[in-house]
Amino acid sequence: MAKRTCVCFISLMILLGGRVGAQDTVTVPLNIRAGFDISGPVMHLIGSDLTSYGAMASLDINEQYSASLRLRYSSYSISEFNYDFKSSGVSAVISGDYNFLKPKVSAGKYFTGIGLGYGISFYSQEASRIEYTNPWGTGTDSFSLSRHTGHFIEVTPGVRTELFPGVSIGWNLVLRMLISSGAGRDIKPVWMPGFGDATSRMSTGAEYYVSITIPYKKIRVAIKPKKELTDDEGEENPESEPSGSSFAPGSRL
Amino acid sequence: MRSLKHITVALLALIIMLSAFSCSDKACYEEMDPLLYTSLLESGTGDSKKADSVRVIAATPSGQVTLFKQNAVTFFTLPLDPANDLSEFYVIVNGVSDTAVLTYTRRPHLVSAECGYTFLSDLTGLRTTHNIIDTLIIENKSVSLDGEKNLRLFY
Numbered sequence: 001m002a003k004r005t006c007v008c009f010i011s012l013m014i015l016l017g018g019r020v021g022a023q024d025t026v027t028v029p030l031n032i033r034a035g036f037d038i039s040g041p042v043m044h045l046i047g048s049d050l051t052s053y054g055a056m057a058s059l060d061i062n063e064q065y066s067a068s069l070r071l072r073y074s075s076y077s078i079s080e081f082n083y084d085f086k087s088s089g090v091s092a093v094i095s096g097d098y099n100f101l102k103p104k105v106s107a108g109k110y111f112t113g114i115g116l117g118y119g120i121s122f123y124s125q126e127a128s129r130i131e132y133t134n135p136w137g138t139g140t141d142s143f144s145l146s147r148h149t150g151h152f153i154e155v156t157p158g159v160r161t162e163l164f165p166g167v168s169i170g171w172n173l174v175l176r177m178l179i180s181s182g183a184g185r186d187i188k189p190v191w192m193p194g195f196g197d198a199t200s201r202m203s204t205g206a207e208y209y210v211s212i213t214i215p216y217k218k219i220r221v222a223i224k225p226k227k228e229l230t231d232d233e234g235e236e237n238p239e240s241e242p243s244g245s246s247f248a249p250g251s252r253l
Numbered sequence: 254m255r256s257l258k259h260i261t262v263a264l265l266a267l268i269i270m271l272s273a274f275s276c277s278d279k280a281c282y283e284e285m286d287p288l289l290y291t292s293l294l295e296s297g298t299g300d301s302k303k304a305d306s307v308r309v310i311a312a313t314p315s316g317q318v319t320l321f322k323q324n325a326v327t328f329f330t331l332p333l334d335p336a337n338d339l340s341e342f343y344v345i346v347n348g349v350s351d352t353a354v355l356t357y358t359r360r361p362h363l364v365s366a367e368c369g370y371t372f373l374s375d376l377t378g379l380r381t382t383h384n385i386i387d388t389l390i391i392e393n394k395s396v397s398l399d400g401e402k403n404l405r406l407f408y
Contacts, residue, residue: 080369082369127361127370130361130369130370131369131370132335132361132369132370132371132372133335134286134332135311135318135320136311136332136335136336137313137315137334137335138335138336139334139335139337139359140336141359141361141370141372143361186360186361186362186363186373187361187362187363191366197366199363199364199365199366
């Protein structure tokens with residue numbers, strides 16, 4: 001009796017083990033992406049004072065983490081009733097991105113996640129006209145072209161999807177926190193390339209990237225085993241098979 | 254995942270629309286005028302002393318301009334000439350007039366993109382007559398937007 005029970009148990013283990021092993025991993029392609037931001041040129045076309053061109057490259061490190069580099073050239077010019085200001089420069093942001101989607105859902109094509117990055121801006125600025133008026137009269141001044149280096153931190157929640165094989169589109173909301181404008185307290189830039197209005201510690205923006213996706217490696221990722229439904233659990237596991245197929249005939253819903 | 258594609262495209266349209274409608278000029282709400290803060294003190298004791306009346310007139314190139322006129326005050330604030338490194342004031346305390354000349358250096362300071370620039374000053378010297386003013390001394394040479402006390406006027 002004991003021998004038959006043991007053989008039956010081992011057979012069950014082998015059967016179950018084989019079934020679980022087949023469903024426990026998923027193949028995910030890791031990609032390299034290169035693209036450009038289309039929001040900058042669009043904004044310029046609709047009459048913005050800002051000219052901004054951005055390019056990005058990213059590399060999937062594993063199924064959920066990726067590293068990215070975003071480069072941007074910006075030129076800003078504004079003429080107000082009491083000052084004229086110009087700035088231009090190049091900024092670079094290096095960031096780590098985390099995909100909230102499960103590997104089986106993302107499949108190397110979809111991203112809904114958040115990035116945290118460090119940005120550096122190499123820029124020049126000048127104010128060719130500064131006017132200030134009080135009861136005495138009007139004082140005028142200016143400052144000539146000067147070069148500075150600014151630093152900031154970026155948080156970028158966003159989404160990305162595959163438009164068609166090999167091409168992705170995605171947008172990021174960008175929240176930036178200024179570490180330093182590098183220009184001192186008095187002549188902080190009205191617009192710091194890559195950051196925005198540097199008179200404020202925080203700035204926001206949005207980027208919209210079209211990118212080419214090139215898979216460079218495929219990895220097998222273990223996924224959580226399918227969860228059995230019990231009487232206490234009313235919800236289906238999102239990673240389980242489509243509705244209905246995971247229930248044994250006659251099981252209660 | 255098709256819905257993610259739709260969301261992504263819809264958001265591009267939204268971003269463009271919001272950007273197009275957000276180009277209106279913003280108003281300036283920040284304080285723009287750095288003021289020279291002068292405390293009125295009793296000569297000898299150094300205690301705060303309320304003046305019955307204070308009037309301060311600026312000798313501008315285009316004529317005289319009253320900058321301050323108030324009764325029963327213990328301090329007054331004045332703007333400096335933003336076009337020159339020297340401001341000349343006629344200070345009339347309780348009906349008695351003195352002349353005070355202040356020298357300083359100026360530098361532009363960005364208040365905000367909406368407001369533009371103002372001029373902050375660092376006091377470098379002062380001269381005064383002594384009809385009612387006993388002593389006028391610099392307490393803090395930086396005339397900024399912080400509202401810090403700059404001069405002590407003993408009378």
